[in-house]
Amino acid sequence: METNALSRRNFLRVSGIAGSALCLGFYFPANAKKGELITVNTADLSGFEFNAWIRIDANGKVTLTDHRAEMGQGSFQSVPQIIAEELEVDLKDINVVFAQGDPVKYGSQITGGSSTIRGSYKKLLKLSATAREMLITAAANKWNVPASECYAGSGYVIHKPSGKKLHYGELVADASKLTPPKEVKLKDASAYKLIRKPLQRMDTPMKTNGEAIFGLDKKLPGMVYAVVERSPRLRGKVKSFDGSAALKVPGVKQVFKIQMMVFNTTRDGVVVIANSTWAAMQGRKALHVEWDESGFEHVNTADIYKAHEDLLKTKEGLSFKKQGDPDGILNKADKKIDVIYQTPYQAHAAMEPLNCIAHYQPDKIEIWGPIQAPDWVQGDITSKFKMPKGKVIVNMTFLGGGFGRKAFLDYTHEAVAISKEIGAPVQVVWTREDDIKQGPYRAGISYRGQGSVENGEISALKFKMAGQNIDHWNGPSRDKANNSTAEGFLKPYYDSIKNLSFADVPYEMPLPNMWWRSVYASTNGFAYESFMNEMAVLAGKDQLDFRRQYLKDERCQALISKMEEVSGWKSRKKNEGFGVAITECFETTVGQVVKVSRNAAGKVKIDKVWAVMDCGWYVNPDIITAQIEGSVVMALGAATIHEITFKDGLVEQHNFYDYLMPRMSDMPLVEVHIMENPADAGGVGEPGLPPFAPALTDAIYDLTGNRIRKLPFNMNAI
Structure with a gap:
């Protein structure tokens, strides 16, 4: 960093802030992803706009600036939990405020792709530990003792031999003058006191008593x-x-x-x-x-899917990935399947x-x-x-x-x-x-799956998708396959299936389409995992055993074993239907087992969902459980209840009376299990959605013999 001359304005600002608070943040040179940790002093002396991610004032109150949105996913709880752990303060002493939009100060601020924790947790841990060590050093200097004799806890620095202690508020003025250490030791996960604990969310009271300000609550003079x-x-x-x-x-x-x-x-x-x-x-x-x-093209929903089918049958499309010779193998195969799956347009329908x-x-x-x-x-x-x-x-x-x-x-x-x-x-x-x-809407997409089996093993797989490409609305070249053609499909399959291809058959339509929770994994997951279940039947294999055969990496093997254990997969009873699916998105793998049966009236009902998530490093298991439950609700609606349809080019739905939502009575019991491993953090808010629909339709097939390939479907009509 080049240090600029200290202007009178900056001198007053530095002395005023530094004298009353310890402020730490990150400087993002050229909007780089990896920020450099700095204090307010360094920022002002160098001419940088400061982003006070953490500010500790003279009363010991910690203010955390959350650079991402809070839309129910739990960042107002998870991020403070990270800070409190390494900073050694009580959660009640942390106040959270929203940052203003500024990528120069904060880097990426998009709350999407399940990225809030996985994109920031390492920086936040280091930032908090750095503040703690600076406060310990300030206390040790006051006492003229070695810093190694001091430790932090509940907002105090304590001198072990004498028992003396100083509140953080008494130390911030001195700590703010120190140079942040370049390296700090972070806690081992086994030493966590707050992280990994199911602590109650701090934003729940304000969201239930009316204190929280949502968009519609904000008022301005005039x-x-x-x-x-x-x-x-x-x-x-x-x-x-x-x-x-x-x-x-x-x-x-x-x-x-x-x-x-x-x-x-x-x-x-x-x-x-x-x-x-x-x-x-x-x-x-x-x-x-x-x-x-x-x-304007006055399109109807049926026309869209008919066009998809024609494209999938007549066009090879743009290649996204190809290995081996799937076409040659399929042409010669005796034991093969060739099927089409279809998923509907969906609205976002956020409650606000x-x-x-x-x-x-x-x-x-x-x-x-x-x-x-x-x-x-x-x-x-x-x-x-x-x-x-x-x-x-x-x-x-x-x-x-x-x-x-x-x-x-x-x-x-x-x-x-x-x-x-x-x-x-x-x-x-x-x-x-x-x-x-x-709109804009999640695009309706159709898929063609072709596969063959030889000697009980997959000999070739070929997938093609036809549907609107989000990227095309932003104007890039149309001659490249959709970047998300294989999203949701587990990467270890590529290592074990020698003949495999994915292609995107471009389909243009003047209907605005946009990201929807889990993006293309929400539609790809249904097609690809449903097809893997059909391939298991073709090979004469149990669905979980079939996946274990092809998902050979250690984390997938552990996840499959956990799914088998918690669901009682090997002890399934007569007149019960069990289905399975495993998908991956945003660096997290989720496996789900769905159990169905018939009620007294002979209608198929969902009895239970077992969800096993491998998201690597994580913060709060209660928030993870809530996100998976919410994902199941959303997936259930998209699979069995609602869709956006078009007639003469116009949307036919209006409100919740004709774009129906799942009711409490529709919701099955969901049992969530989190895998423990030392891997980096993956996403949590979105990956729980994609495996539900293929697991549900597989369970229905297991119970009834009826294979469902088009969503949504009516549970009462099976």
Whole structure:
């Protein structure tokens, strides 16, 4: 680092902060992934904007700046648990605040890909241990004793021989003047007192007593409210509109046309501004809008899947991965299968609908809301409104669910555009109908699986997928296979199956598609693991034994043994159906066993789900259990209850009355087991979803002999 001259301003700032607090953070040179640990003194002397990840004040209170969103996944608990462990403070003494969007300060801030813990835990452990060692050194210097005679606990530094102790608050001024040690010793997992413990979440009380601020709770002085009547078709344009009746609604102030960016195209809408959300909604009902829908393909759901099937049967597609000669083996094979699987379009349907507050001013833009990617929003608004990045301030609130939708940039762009038009702060609220009918959606995808068996072993596998590619909406080349063609398929299979190929058959459709929880693994997992179950039957093998034969690495073998043990796989009874699936995404492998039976009315019911997760290093087993249970709920809905369908190019669903959600009575018992091993941390929030559907349909096949290859299906019709 080059040290700049100490200006009067920086001197005052350094002396003011350093004299009252110990502040530690990371500097990310050129937005590098690996940050350099620094104090506020170093940051100011070097001219860096400081990111105070940890701040300990003169009262010993620890403030943690969380650079990622909290949308129910538990970062407001897991991250403090990491900090408290190595810092040796009580959890109750940690206050968590959201960081503003700034990739220069914080690196990547996207809450997606199950990356919050796996992407930050090593930095956080080191940061906390560094602060602890600096406080110990400060105390040892005060006492004029060796630091080796001192230790930290519950926010104090204690001198072992004498029993003397000093509170962290008494030490921060001296500690802040020290140079952080380059290397610190971290605890062994066997010494953890907080990490790996099922501690209750600290954000639960505030989320149940109304203290937590979600997007819709935030208010600004002089703020008005807006709803938007948007084109029901992505490329539909406003031909004309009449807002006279809307302006007669009490509270309605303005009506005007707006455009929002959706990827690299635009969507038209008519905005109603009012003094309350209710008034704006009533004003929208009184609008009359005529849309120009010329040139739009009026597609139906059945047409989409028919096109998929035709492509899978007639096109080889773009090769993603190929080893050996699967085509040659399949052409000569006597014992083989050739089947198609299909998965539906899905809405995100987060419990909190989209909303965003924006205040456009000539010299700055400020945003508040439930945002999964504040750094992306900052960059997007900077580009689109030609405002210097430092003048675009993105503030996160709590999110009531996101699942990828709130990492998208359309709703924040729209809010800023409306605020600029009216010259005032505005809160734009999407209704549930807006959210479900506008998208973007998880794309519906079809798969063709071809496989052969010789002497009871796989001789060849060939997979092709046809469906919309998320990457194509952002404009890259169409001549490359979908980067996620094989997502969800376990890597050890590549070592044991000699003849194997994956291909992507491009399919274009003007329907906005986007990430959805576990992204392509949620659809790939159903196809690939269902096919492996069919291959096991073709080979005459038990499904778990079959996988053990091909997943030969140590972690997979241990996971399979655990699945077999906890589910009682080897002692299955008559009139019970058992199914299995194992998938991998975001560096975590999850195996699930599903048990089904028939109820007194003869209907198939799900009795129990056993989920075994290998995520390597982890923080809180209760949060993991909650995430897997939530994943099973979401997977159950997508497999058996809801889907987005299209008629004449329009979405047919509106709200929860026709985009149904699983009920409590639908939910089976879920038993979660976490594998213990020294591997690096993997993701937790998403990997529990993909194995459920293939395990469920395998269980149904085991019970009924009915092989399900198309989702969703009706449990009551089996």
